[in-house]
Amino acid sequence: xxxxxxxxxxxxxxxxxxxxxxxxxxxxxxxxxxxxxxxxxxxxxxxxxxxxxxxxxxxxxxxxxxxxxxxxxxxxxxxxxxxxxxxxxxxxxxxxxxxxxxxxxxxxxxxxxxxxxxxxxxxxxxxxxxxxxxxxxxxxxxxxxxxxxxxxxxxxxxxxxxxxxxxxxxxxxxxxxxxxxxxxxxxxxxxxxxxxxxxxxxxxxxxxxxxxxxxxxxxxxxxxxxxxxxxxxxxxxxxxxxxxxxxxxxxxxxxxxxxxxxxxxxxxxxxxxxxxxxxxxxxxxxxxxxxxxxxxxxxxxxxxxxxxxxxxxxxxxxxxxxxxx
Amino acid sequence: xxxxxxxxxxxxxxxxxxxxxxxxxxxxxxxxxxxxxxxxxxxxxxxxxxxxxxxxxxxxxxxxxxxxxxxxxxxxxxxxxxxxxxxxxxxxxxxxxxxxxxxxxxxxxxxxxxxxxxxxxxxxxxxxxxxxxxxxxxxxxxxxxxxxxxxxxxxxxxxxxxxxxxxxxxxxxxxxxxxxxxxxxxxxxxxxxxxxxxxxxxxxxxxxxxxxxxxxxxxxxxxxxxxxxxxxxxxxxxxxxxxxxxxxxxxxxxxxxxxxxxxxxxxxxxxxxxxxxxxxxxxxxxxxxxxxxxxxxxxxxxxxxxxxxxxxxxxxxxxxxxxxxxxxxxxxxxxxxxxxxxxxxxxxxxxxxxxxxxxxxxxxxxxxxxxxxxxxxxxxxxxxxxxxxxxxxxxxxxxxxxxxxxxxxxxxxxxxxxxxxxxxxxxxxxxxxxxxxxxxxxxx
Numbered sequence: 001x002x003x004x005x006x007x008x009x010x011x012x013x014x015x016x017x018x019x020x021x022x023x024x025x026x027x028x029x030x031x032x033x034x035x036x037x038x039x040x041x042x043x044x045x046x047x048x049x050x051x052x053x054x055x056x057x058x059x060x061x062x063x064x065x066x067x068x069x070x071x072x073x074x075x076x077x078x079x080x081x082x083x084x085x086x087x088x089x090x091x092x093x094x095x096x097x098x099x100x101x102x103x104x105x106x107x108x109x110x111x112x113x114x115x116x117x118x119x120x121x122x123x124x125x126x127x128x129x130x131x132x133x134x135x136x137x138x139x140x141x142x143x144x145x146x147x148x149x150x151x152x153x154x155x156x157x158x159x160x161x162x163x164x165x166x167x168x169x170x171x172x173x174x175x176x177x178x179x180x181x182x183x184x185x186x187x188x189x190x191x192x193x194x195x196x197x198x199x200x201x202x203x204x205x206x207x208x209x210x211x212x213x214x215x216x217x218x219x220x221x222x223x224x225x226x227x228x229x230x231x232x233x234x235x236x237x238x239x240x241x242x243x244x245x246x247x248x249x250x251x252x253x254x255x256x257x258x259x260x261x262x263x264x265x266x267x268x269x270x271x272x273x274x275x276x277x278x279x280x281x282x283x284x285x286x287x288x289x290x291x292x293x294x295x296x297x298x299x300x301x302x303x304x305x306x307x308x309x310x311x312x313x314x315x316x317x318x319x320x321x322x323x324x325x
Numbered sequence: 326x327x328x329x330x331x332x333x334x335x336x337x338x339x340x341x342x343x344x345x346x347x348x349x350x351x352x353x354x355x356x357x358x359x360x361x362x363x364x365x366x367x368x369x370x371x372x373x374x375x376x377x378x379x380x381x382x383x384x385x386x387x388x389x390x391x392x393x394x395x396x397x398x399x400x401x402x403x404x405x406x407x408x409x410x411x412x413x414x415x416x417x418x419x420x421x422x423x424x425x426x427x428x429x430x431x432x433x434x435x436x437x438x439x440x441x442x443x444x445x446x447x448x449x450x451x452x453x454x455x456x457x458x459x460x461x462x463x464x465x466x467x468x469x470x471x472x473x474x475x476x477x478x479x480x481x482x483x484x485x486x487x488x489x490x491x492x493x494x495x496x497x498x499x500x501x502x503x504x505x506x507x508x509x510x511x512x513x514x515x516x517x518x519x520x521x522x523x524x525x526x527x528x529x530x531x532x533x534x535x536x537x538x539x540x541x542x543x544x545x546x547x548x549x550x551x552x553x554x555x556x557x558x559x560x561x562x563x564x565x566x567x568x569x570x571x572x573x574x575x576x577x578x579x580x581x582x583x584x585x586x587x588x589x590x591x592x593x594x595x596x597x598x599x600x601x602x603x604x605x606x607x608x609x610x611x612x613x614x615x616x617x618x619x620x621x622x623x624x625x626x627x628x629x630x631x632x633x634x635x636x637x638x639x640x641x642x643x644x645x646x647x648x649x650x651x652x653x654x655x656x657x658x659x660x661x662x663x664x665x666x667x668x669x670x671x672x673x674x675x676x677x678x679x680x681x682x683x684x685x686x687x688x689x690x691x692x693x694x695x696x697x698x699x700x701x702x703x704x705x706x707x708x709x710x711x712x713x714x715x716x717x718x719x720x721x722x723x724x725x726x727x728x729x730x731x732x733x734x735x736x737x738x739x740x741x742x743x744x745x746x747x748x749x750x751x752x753x754x755x756x757x758x759x760x761x762x763x764x765x766x767x768x769x
Contacts, residue, residue, distance in 0.1 A: 023543065100656070100659070100660070101660070101661065102659055120661070122661035122662070122663050122664065123544055123545035123546050123615070123661070123662065123663065124544060124545075124546070124614070124615030124661055124662045124663075125661040127614055127615055128615065128659075128660075128661055142545070143545050143546075143661075143663070144545035144546075144547075145544060145545030145546075146545070180545060183542075183543070183545060206541070206542040206548070207537045207538055207539070207541065207542055207548050207550075208538055208539035208542055209539075209542055211539040211542075212539070212542070212543070
């Protein structure tokens with residue numbers, strides 16, 4: 001169909017059965033995924049988007065937590081590769097009827113899916129599931145643990161704009177404590193040789209986070225100084241009312257991204273946000289909408305390409321598919 | 326050959342005279358460590374010594390050849406959960422007592438966080454009756470400090486103690502309200518009762534499910550800080566100071582709390598502590614990839630804390646080793662980490678894990694065995710835990726060097742939740758004697 005489809009099988013093989021997190025991946029694994037994703041970007045911008053890489057394969061999206069963008073992104077990625085995609089959400093699942101996670105996994109496993117994408121509110125739940133199924137599993141976000149495809153798409157956006165990851169200074173700001181996006185990004189960026197700074201009040205930083213190879217700041221002006229990339233994280237509403245920070249107002253005053261705070265970063269610093277945004281809490285609306293700086297919508301676009309790449313490498317490792325594309 | 330277990334009925338029948346010959350008599354209390362023999366009559370030890378039966382064992386006395394192995398007082402575990410009444414699918418006094426017997430344990434004190442909790446005289450009687458009818462080791466109840474373990478009103482300590490409660494604890498939960506704790510400590514002095522605290526500040530622990538640390542951060546799990554334990558221990562020590570009560574810290578896990586107990590003892594307060602084997606043999610890294618068999622309260626701590634618990638055992642700050650034997654069925658553990666039940670079974674691994682301290686030359690055999698015999702017995706006001714004329718005939722024959730591998734499928738306990746499954750260990754109970762009756766004999 002396109003030039004890339006007839007490409008020779010990649011010389012490097014993805015040596016993992018599942019994608020449960022960034023931790024444990026090598027530099028080569030990550031580069032492989034990013035390179036492959038890169039090749040999908042142009043394809044996704046064409047009118048005819050469909051390939052048959054996953055033809056005959058079944059992808060189940062199992063979301064135990066509400067999600068619009070990630071679920072849709074995986075659904076599109078699967079469909080564009082030719083897979084049959086089924087979406088299951090908590091409201092329609094038998095979890096509500098008291099079935100345990102493992103029973104749900106065994107039930108789905110019996111239907112012979114090839115790939116399961118799982119999002120779950122509990123850290124470690126996706127790994128637990130992976131012990132009880134035969135298909136490939138992609139972690140679509142588990143608790144505060146990891147969200148590997150988000151980190152990969154963030155990396156792809158950065159690489160496209162800066163041509164590299166190594167040596168860049170990336171500031172991740174906001175609710176680090178509860179953020180799986182932050183953890184996956186910390187792993188990925190440090191593996192790829194970038195410098196990572198975290199900026200947050202101490203109440204939103206988990207214990208011993210500095211041991212993950214990052215610099216920690218409590219002040220945006222210091223934290224953003226000379227940053228190449230500013231990554232903002234969403235602050236959940238229930239955490240703004242005196243439990244972790246005194247108020248949304250005070251949080252925005254000290255940690256909300258404004259032009260004034262951004263001024264200390266590199267003049268061409270990119271602004272990223274995994275979404276959904278709280279405008280006026282962690283980011284000023286004007287900054288979020290600044291098309292010269294904000295790459296927030298590009299993150300969404302490249303998310304599909306990254307998920308196509310993840311699905312492809314895992315599908316290649318499934319029995320009976322080999323390289324016969 | 327299958328191992329032998331007595332039944333509660335055979336245990337109840339009076340034994341005659343039994344001579345334990347060819348033994349290495351080992352008594353942590355007196356320091357006795359010599360070859361010799363021991364004679365029991367009925368439920369008591371009546372004689373022992375290197376020259377006993379030099380002239381042969383008299384006619385009509387049953388003879389048990391100890392094969393040159395250690396003959397020690399039966400082990401005393403002052404902290405177990407036998408789940409009866411209310412959660413018999415996890416453990417019962419019958420199955421728990423078999424696990425104890427197989428581990429060389431002759432006396433256990435079971436915690437009151439059952440359903441209903443043991444907070445009433447009738448329930449103490451229930452435990453005692455079930456122990457008599459179904460258990461093959463001595464099972465004594467610890468009663469609740471507060472009614473319903475709610476931490477609000479103190480239970481009828483005097484009557485509970487008269488009925489047979491050895492100590493008082495809301496274990497599983499702390500007595501968090503300072504006023505209630507002060508009154509409980511104060512009231513307990515009338516009866517010289519031991520108050521056992523599960524030291525944890527629930528507000529600081531919040532929804533934490535493992536030690537607060539880099540590991541928790543990487544796993545995205547909310548952490549439990551060390552402060553959660555020590556703020557309660559420090560507060561309680563202040564209350565002991567003004568009440569003069571006897572206070573015991575259950576399953577101590579942090580360097581800070583060990584230090585607080587050490588200082589309280591130095592000031593002459595009646596404060597004691599116990600440590601669980603997992604807190605001196607494992608650290609938080611055992612959680613690995615969300616292994617729920619390594620989840621317990623208090624959690625496995627840092628390596629520095631593990632070392633501090635070890636130090637506390639070595640210098641006597643920590644008086645006893647107790648298992649916190651906490652059986653859970655598979656469904657309670659096969660869950661996302663945050664939702665999995667707290668606790669591990671421990672009775673069948675107590676002896677070899679305690680002996681690791683000897684094999685690693687941290688402590689002498691006498692010191693280690695004292696922490697599982699005479700010291701907990703004294704804290705609980707029991708006569709057992711020693712080899713002496715007139716003491717109860719609760720004995721265990723131990724091969725301290727026998728190498729074996731922990732296999733949870735061979736556990737007598739109804740539950741198999743152990744992080745030690747597959748661990749290579751040394752030290753095994755060969756025979757367990759309760760009240761003069763052999764309740765367990767290893768034949769396999």
